[in-house]
Amino acid sequence: xxxxxxxxxxxxxxxxxxxxxxxxxxxxxxxxxxxxxxxxxxxxxxxxxxxxxxxxxxxxxxxxxxxxxxxxxxxxxxxxxxxxxxxxxxxxxxxxxxxxxxxxxxxxxxxxxxxxxxxxxxxxxxxxxxxxxxxxxxxxxxxxxxxxxxxxxxxxxxxxxxxxxxxxxxxxxxxxxxxxxxxxxxxxxxxxxxxxxxxxxxxxxxxxxxxxxxxxxxxxxxxxxxxxxxxxxxxxxxxxxxxxxxxxxxxxxxxxxxxxxxxxxxxxxxxxxxxxxxxxxxxxxxxxxxxxxx
Amino acid sequence: xxxxxxxxxxxxxxxxxxxxxxxxxxxxxxxxxxxxxxxxxxxxxxxxxxxxxxxxxxxxxxxxxxxxxxxxxxxxxxxxxxxxxxxxxxxxxxxxxxxxxxxxxxxxxxxxxxxxxxxxxxxxxxxxxxxxxxxxxxxxxxxxxxxxxxxxxxxxxxxxxxxxxxxxxxxxxxxxxxxxxxxxxxxxxxxxxxxxxxxxxxxxxxxxxxxxxxxxxxxxxxxxxxxxxxxxxxxxxxxxxxxxxxxxxxxxxxxxxxxxxxxxxxxxxxxxxxxxxxxxxxxxxxxxxxxxxx
DNA sequence: ATAGCCCAATAACCTTTGGTTATCACAGAG
DNA sequence: CTCTGTGATAACCAAAGGTTATTGGGCTAT
Numbered sequence: 001x002x003x004x005x006x007x008x009x010x011x012x013x014x015x016x017x018x019x020x021x022x023x024x025x026x027x028x029x030x031x032x033x034x035x036x037x038x039x040x041x042x043x044x045x046x047x048x049x050x051x052x053x054x055x056x057x058x059x060x061x062x063x064x065x066x067x068x069x070x071x072x073x074x075x076x077x078x079x080x081x082x083x084x085x086x087x088x089x090x091x092x093x094x095x096x097x098x099x100x101x102x103x104x105x106x107x108x109x110x111x112x113x114x115x116x117x118x119x120x121x122x123x124x125x126x127x128x129x130x131x132x133x134x135x136x137x138x139x140x141x142x143x144x145x146x147x148x149x150x151x152x153x154x155x156x157x158x159x160x161x162x163x164x165x166x167x168x169x170x171x172x173x174x175x176x177x178x179x180x181x182x183x184x185x186x187x188x189x190x191x192x193x194x195x196x197x198x199x200x201x202x203x204x205x206x207x208x209x210x211x212x213x214x215x216x217x218x219x220x221x222x223x224x225x226x227x228x229x230x231x232x233x234x235x236x237x238x239x240x241x242x243x244x245x246x247x248x249x250x251x252x253x254x255x256x257x258x259x260x261x262x263x264x265x266x267x268x269x270x271x272x273x274x275x276x277x278x279x280x281x282x283x284x285x286x287x288x289x290x291x292x293x294x
Numbered sequence: 295x296x297x298x299x300x301x302x303x304x305x306x307x308x309x310x311x312x313x314x315x316x317x318x319x320x321x322x323x324x325x326x327x328x329x330x331x332x333x334x335x336x337x338x339x340x341x342x343x344x345x346x347x348x349x350x351x352x353x354x355x356x357x358x359x360x361x362x363x364x365x366x367x368x369x370x371x372x373x374x375x376x377x378x379x380x381x382x383x384x385x386x387x388x389x390x391x392x393x394x395x396x397x398x399x400x401x402x403x404x405x406x407x408x409x410x411x412x413x414x415x416x417x418x419x420x421x422x423x424x425x426x427x428x429x430x431x432x433x434x435x436x437x438x439x440x441x442x443x444x445x446x447x448x449x450x451x452x453x454x455x456x457x458x459x460x461x462x463x464x465x466x467x468x469x470x471x472x473x474x475x476x477x478x479x480x481x482x483x484x485x486x487x488x489x490x491x492x493x494x495x496x497x498x499x500x501x502x503x504x505x506x507x508x509x510x511x512x513x514x515x516x517x518x519x520x521x522x523x524x525x526x527x528x529x530x531x532x533x534x535x536x537x538x539x540x541x542x543x544x545x546x547x548x549x550x551x552x553x554x555x556x557x558x559x560x561x562x563x564x565x566x567x568x569x570x571x572x573x574x575x576x577x578x579x580x581x582x583x584x585x586x587x588x
Numbered sequence: 589a590t591a592g593c594c595c596a597a598t599a600a601c602c603t604t605t606g607g608t609t610a611t612c613a614c615a616g617a618g
Numbered sequence: 619c620t621c622t623g624t625g626a627t628a629a630c631c632a633a634a635g636g637t638t639a640t641t642g643g644g645c646t647a648t
Contacts, residue, residue: 001369001372001373002296002297002298003296003297004296043373043376043377043380044377044380045376045379045380045571046568049433049567049568051433051566051567051568052433056433058568058570059385059386059387059570060376060379060385060570060571063375063376063379064372064376067368067371067372067375067376068372070368070372071365071368071369071372074361074364074365074368075295075365077361078295078358078361078362078364078365079295079337081357081361082337082339082354082357082358082361083337083338085339085354085357086337086338086339091353091354092353093353139343139345139346139350272345273343273345274340274343274345274352276340276352276353276354277339277354
C-alpha cells in the first residue's frame with residue numbers, strides 16, 4: 001500500500017470512471033486498472049464495484065477513501081513544510097559570535113539579514129574566536145563571525161568582513177600615554193592584560209611579541225571585554241584592542257602601534273559540512289554585504 | 295517522496311548507521327545510500343550529515359523525522375483498519391428482510407451470526423420479497439432472506455433455508471372452517487386478502503390459482519401481515535399463510551390446502567456482485583446453519 | 589607512522605514494477 | 619441492432635529499486 005496507489009484510488013473515487021481518472025493523472029487507463037487491482041489484492045478487499053455504471057465505491061472503499069485522503073493531506077503538508085526550509089521561509093542555524101564581534105560587527109549583519117529573511121532564526125553561540133573556529137571545523141557550529149587567528153585559515157571557508165587596527169591601550173596616567181605611536185620593544189616591560197586562551201586577540205598579540213623576539217609579561221587574563229578595559233583603566237597593565245572598541249569615556253588612552261598590527265574579522269564555515277539552507281543564505285548575504293560596502 | 299523513502303529515512307535516523315539500518319530493513323547498504331540521496335534530492339535538503347560518526351541528523355532532517363513518523367503511523371493505522379474489515383473484525387452489509395421472514399425466520403439466524411461475529415453489523419432493508427430480489431439483482435442490497443418467487447431463481451445465488459406449507463386461513467365462523475382440507479376449486483368464489491404487489495406470497499398464490507385454471511377474487515391487498523390476519527378474522531375474505539404464522543389466538547381457523555402449496559424461504563444474493571467480506575461471512579454462516587440443522 | 593577496520597559512496601548489473609499500446613468484451617443508448 | 623463508452627487483458631518496454639563487488643576516507647591500535 002503506497003502513496004501512488006492511494007492517490008490513484010482517491011481519483012478513481014472522485015471521477016467514478018477509470019478512463020477520466022487516468023486522464024486526470026496523465027497516465028493510461030490500463031495503468032489505473034492494474035494499480036487498483038494491486039491495491040485491492042494487497043488489502044484483500046474490493047474497493048470499487050465495477051458492475052455499476054458509473055463505478056461505485058464499496059463500503060470498505062468508502063472507509064479507505066477517507067483514510068487515504070487524510071494520509072495524502074498529511075504527506076502534502078509535510079512536503080510543504082520541507083519546501084519552506086528549502087525556500088528559506090523556515091530554518092535556523094548556529095553562529096559563533098565572540099564578544100568583540102558581537103559588540104561591534106555582528107549587529108549590522110544580523111539586522112540586514114533579518115530584514116531580508118525575517119523568518120529565519122540564528123542561534124548565537126558564545127565563545128572565543130579560536131574555540132569557535134575549532135567548533136566550526138568539528139561541525140558543532142554552522143558558522144562563526146570571528147577574529148581570524150594569525151595563521152592557518154586553510155581548510156575553512158571564510159569571508160573577511162573588516163580589518164581593524166589594534167591600538168595600545170594605556171591608563172590615562174601612564175608615562176607612555178603621550179607618545180604619537182609605540183613599538184612592542186618600548187612596551188616589553190609593561191604588564192599586559194589579555195583575553196583568555198581560546199580568544200584570537202590573545203594569540204594574535206602573543207604572535208606579534210614572538211615575531212618581534214619579545215616575551216610579554218602577562219599580568220592577568222579574562223574573557224570579559226569590559227573587565228579588560230577596567231583593568232587597564234585601573235593601571236593593572238596595558239592591552240591591545242581594536243580602535244573601534246575603545247573611546248574617550250573609558251579613562252583609557254590609545255596609542256597606535258608601530259609597526260601596525262591588524263586583525264581581520266570575518267565569517268568562517270566548514271566547507272565540507274552540509275550547511276542548512278538558512279546558513280548558506282547568511283553566508284551569501286555576508287558575501288554580498290561585503291561586495292556592496294567596498 | 296514515497297513511503298518507502300520515509301521508512302528508510304526513519305530507520306537511518308534510529309540506527310545512525312547506514313549499514314545497520316540496511317540490516318534492519320533486510321536490504322543492502324547501497325540501497326539505503328541511494329534511497330536517502332534520492333529523498334534528499336527530491337526535497338532539495340540535506341537530511342543526514344555523513345561527516346559525523348555516527349552519522350548525524352540535520353535540523354531539517356529532525357523536522358522531517360517527526361513528520362515521517364506521523365505519516366507512517368497513520369498509514370499503519372489505515373492498514374490495520376482495512377485488515378479488520380478483511381478479518382471480519384469490522385464490516386457491515388445490507389440484508390432485505392420482508393415482514394414474514396423477519397417475524398419467524400430471520401431472528402434465529404441473526405442471533406447465531408451475531409454470536410459468531412459480534413462486531414459485524416447488518417442493515418435491515420424492509421420490502422417485499424420480489425422487490426428485494428430485484429434490488430439484490432441490481433446490487434442495491436447485498437443479500438436478502440426472502441420467500442422465493444414461484445419460478446426463475448436462475449442467475450441469483452441462493453440458499454433455501456426452510457420450506458413452509460401454506461394453509462387456508464378462514465374466519466372462525468366460516469362455513470368451510472370445519473373441513474379437514476380444502477382445494478382451490480372449493481375456494482374460488484371466496485374473496486381473498488393478499489399482500490401487495492412485490493410480495494412473493496401474492497405471486498405464489500396467484501400462480502397456484504392460475505395453474506389450477508382459476509381466477510381469485512382479490513378483495514384487498516396490504517403489505518402488513520397483521521392487517522391481513524385482522525381482515526381475515528373480521529370476515530373480509532380468506533387468505534393463505536405459512537402455518538407457522540397463524541396460531542389459535544388469532545381468531546382464525548386454518549385448514550390445509552389440497553394439493554399442498556409450499557413456499558421456500560431462503561437467502562439470495564447476486565453472484566456477480568462483489569460482496570463485503572461481512573456479507574460473504576453471513577452467507578457462509580447460513581450455509582453451515584442449514585447443513586447442521588438437516 | 590601505518591596497518592587494519594569501519595562505513596558510506598560508487599559502479600555495473602539484474603529484476604521487478606509501473607507504464608504503454610493495442611485489442612477485446614460487454615452493457616446501455618439511439 | 620449497431621454504435622459508443624468503459625473496463626479488462628495481453629504483450630511489451632523503460633525506469634526504478636535492488637544486488638554484489640569495490641573504492642576511499644577517517645579512526646584506532648599497534
